[in-house]
Amino acid sequence: MNKYYLFGVILIVVLLLFNRFRSAMSVDSNKLKDSIQQGALVVDVRTPAEYQSGHFPGAMNIPVDEVGKRIGEFGTKEKTIIVYCASGGRSGSAKSYLESMGFKDVINAGGFSNMPK
Numbered sequence: 677m678n679k680y681y682l683f684g685v686i687l688i689v690v691l692l693l694f695n696r697f698r699s700a701m702s703v704d705s706n707k708l709k710d711s712i713q714q715g716a717l718v719v720d721v722r723t724p725a726e727y728q729s730g731h732f733p734g735a736m737n738i739p740v741d742e743v744g745k746r747i748g749e750f751g752t753k754e755k756t757i758i759v760y761c762a763s764g765g766r767s768g769s770a771k772s773y774l775e776s777m778g779f780k781d782v783i784n785a786g787g788f789s790n791m792p793k
Contacts, residue, residue, distance in 0.1 A: 703790060712792065717757045718735040719735060719759050721743065721761045731788070732760070758782075760787060762787050763786065763787045764784060764790075767784045
């Protein structure tokens with residue numbers, strides 16, 4: 677395999693990953709606060725062990741690998757849903773899945789540390 681081809685593939689993968697996580701990094705904390713105050717559903721998509729070690733007050737724990745099985749717990753498709761995990765990767769996957777299922781307003785807050793204090 678040509679080393680330039682391999683370098684190109686790696687560069688494309690890195691750019692795609694950066695693009696995927698960029699939206700999580702740019703979430704406005706005021707938008708998160710406002711959405712929560714207006715009744716958004718907050719969902720922690722980390723594992724139960726991670727959730728038990730600390731979570732946003734009132735957040736439901738639906739691990740990312742259970743989102744499809746527990747879709748009914750997300751409520752109506754018009755309700756604002758905020759998802760977060762440890763760094764934004766799993767919450768990005770959850771957001772994409774929920775949007776593919778017709779949910780209209782899903783916010784990827786990124787990591788737990790991005791949630792309002």
